Amino acid sequence: MRTIRLARRFGATLAGLVAATSVAAQGAPPPLQVPEKSVPVPADVSPQMAKIVGAPLRQNWNIQPKTGEEWKPVAEAGAAALARQVPGMLERLKVKVERTTIDGVRAFIVTPETIPPENRDRLLVHVHGGCYVLNPGEAGLPEAIFMAGFGRFKVVSVDYRMPPEATYPAAHDDAMTVWKAVTKMADPKKTAIFGTSAGGALTLAMVLRAKREGLPLPAAIAPGTPMSDTTKVGDSFVTNAMLDNVLVSPDGFCDAGAKVYANGHDLRDPMLSPVYGDMHGFPPTILTTGTRDLLLSNTVRVHRKLRDAGVEAFLQVGEGQSHAHYIRDDTAPETRKVFEEIAGFFDRHLAR
Template identity: 85%
Template sequence: MGNRLNRARGGRAAWLGLLALAAAPAAAQTAPPLQVPAKSVPVPADVSPQMGRIIGLPLRTNWDIHPRTGAEWKPVAEAGAAALGKLVPGMLERLRVTVERTTIDGVRAFILTPETIPPENRDRLLVHVHGGCYVLNPGEAGLPEAIFMSGFGRFKVISVDYRMPPEATYPAAHDDAMTVWKAAVRMADPKKMAIFGTSAGGALTLAMVLRAKQEGLPLPAAIAPGTPMSDTTKVGDSFVTNAMLDNVLVSPDGFCDDGAKVYANGHDLRDPMLSPVYGDLRGFPPTILTTGTRDLLLSNTVRVHRKLRDAGVEAYLQVGEGQSHAHYIRDDTAPETKQVFEEIAGFFDKHLGR
């Protein structure tokens, strides 16, 4: 009798447990936050020495600066550009890429050409939009990702040096990128073209497709948004879980949040042009996304991937072990960097016409 009673109680407990699990999504909206103890996070053991050094760096020194105007951002951007610009010649030499400064329909741009272009890429053209929270990496400082794509993938690339505060605010970067895209589709068959960019450049990549759809323009054959700033309203689990772990962006309330707000200049941050995860992603071209396990924008990237998949779009997600925001564009000698860009190049090769 006792055993039967215990089994009955156990069955009822299990049934109540299932009911609790079923109710969990609704309860999660009101549940208190999970308290996680402080802990040390070592560099993963199975990354390359080059990537390990990047992962193991301390938090960015100026992560908590808060310039409130374009004029206040200008010296910050110039200092960063001067430091990064010194690295560009070495990248160009190692990857055997040449760069030419140009202007396309009034928009500043660079043309990057690898030393050798394979036959299948000779009629293909990529358009690049750089990152930097819409306020950083002017001029040659915005070129590393384009150099890596041109060198590792052996594509000709147009990199857009779009306007940023204090020169101009929203929608200047978007307008400049679209001006170059409209010109590019006169230079090459859009079926043989792709758009790519990281961080703000990843968001611009997504926004360019949204605008092309709205304006009835040809779409690229594929896109590669890297760790995109797809939700500038800071919705996403990794804004919490990776805060103070990501050694680049560091905090959802850090410098990048201020940069995006200065560029937006009072415009609604939930507008799909600034937060493209809220846009209509149906009909998007095949997409390859890149992020890292410690990236503050991991959730931004994952949410875009999920929404693309739900819209029936072919979408591929690559995630770097231990990597914070955009670590894969920091060092061209790291094997992880080469792997990322060879993955993207292979994806483009699959989807771009020959």
Template identity: 65%
Template sequence: MPSLRFPSLALIFSISGSIAAWAQAVPAPQAAPPANFAAEQAAANAADGPRRTPPRSFAVPTDEVSPEMRKLIALPFPPHMDAAPKNAAEWKELVDRRAKLAIAALPALKEKLKVDVQPAVIGGVKAFIVTPRTIPRANRDRLLVHVHGGGYVFGPGEAALPEAILLAGFGGYKVISVDYRMPPDAPYPAAMDDAMAVWKAATKMANPRNMAIFGTSTGGAMTLAMVLRAKAEKLPLPAAIAPGTPWSDIAKIGDSYATNEWVDNVLVTWDGWLGRAALLYANGRDLKDPQLSPIYGDFHGFPPTILTSGTRDLFLSNTVRTHRKLRRAGVIADLNVYEGQSHAQYGADMNAPETKEAFTDIAKFFDRHLGR
């Protein structure tokens, strides 16, 4: 069966290109370095301070990486990587253009994973209920809440659904996906207000001990921020969470913002559309506010957490910093890091073995901790 790629995740995770482009993107073998190469690099790094590296290229990894994932890893940078909308109308045009691609792929995805989707209004907020056509007995009283990624700007309406469909399909869970408001019309705190309104309403639909929150990238950051806010407001906490490659520090802070810049073929660099979206969402607010950058919040008392990233992910440091902070706070925290993957590529092709593995791992983690 042809590999299915889902433009909503391509939007959220910024994946684009074709198989032909992939073939052209595979780097040619490099010549052996000159005899004095090591000495030159040692001399360049002889003093304390920043690490200096020579120009580099990275072959597509083959060991422990499926053919489907190699194609994604090899793709060129997305065409909108340096998009710089000048006003609200230009932001909306970019968002709508990407959303149409995402929505067009949904029927095949829903049919392949055998799930149904219904629009809903929950807690006064637009949402979608994603229901597997067959729900295992153990999951019949369980309910997940999904907050989508997309840099706080991408993924309106149905365009945000693929990740919710993947976990519903692979895990057999009923999922509420929040269609939260976004910039340019609604900067912070609109998205968080909507997500919390849905969470409050959802806790009346199921026992919080049987509930989890999950999301990737922006959705991962919002998952963490929702727990911080629920703690502050003395609301019920979920039994587990899955913040995938969370944008837990919205500023350009963290080692992999530098080490994986121009290596990640999804986000590429903070200094493109990503950083512009961060500032648009923050709307003048301090980027270290824990509701924008939850890494600066107090993680004590958090529910068990599973995080996912890749070795080329621009947000790898966001993910590992979050994992270490959770562990230091005494929280049960698992970390899965995939070989060679850029930002959230574990969710970009449902036919890739890594995609089934990643979402099955999340589902099994939830199974271990929900209802306990």
């Protein structure tokens, strides 16, 4: 069985990360020194998920493009590879996709072959992940396809602008434009918003902005492993560094992408780090993460903040999973379970 080894050469890096996130006060406890160890793939995950969990660290995890122009070829290469997988997903999950434009914003309509009677008037809005710089076009569709296929909901997926086309707040503006249109297409009590990673952060930010602007709120939301704190505060930025085989490091490619999108804007602004926003009055929320996710703490902190605000919040955590592993393979039983859990949550909270 393949194991993941946390080598001594990363010891100084981890120690530095611990020191950076420890309490900046006189007399603070010293950082805990963790010995070198091997981390096996959990024995009780499916073969499909074991392959994902046991994969090597993402290639080029430490690239640091400084501009949107530098990100463009990276995004295009990744999108081409991912888009090639979409036809198979559509066939297996019996879903169709249609390109559209909603009030000037690029989007996709994702429709399952069969919609049950209780979902016929319901509509979901999806905002994809990719650190605000990756997964343009069809590359941003897998999560929406999974939700449509496993949950049998009609989904509007927002193909929001990213660098170099536009920087902050373009993605937020595009998502809100679609949300406003959706509230005219369907009763907001029959709608939900979901997304993973940057899409999870956008999901939370959309609710914060809708509250601020006096717009209708969705009946429920599902932020998956949200980038809820782009300032890199959180225990798992240390504990899961070099263990998460997707994001890998708090100082890796995703941090670089978020900074390019922010374009100098304050990263602690709740629009970019929604954990700092006021979550009173949020709709019922289901959050998803994994035990090896670099953003585990980002997710846990949002869950705790929602609970403290009196919001119904449910947290599901995948054993052994790194960042967003649950949207990697639609044939993995863990993936099906995640989306069926979300679909059940939505069914309980969306009006019929």
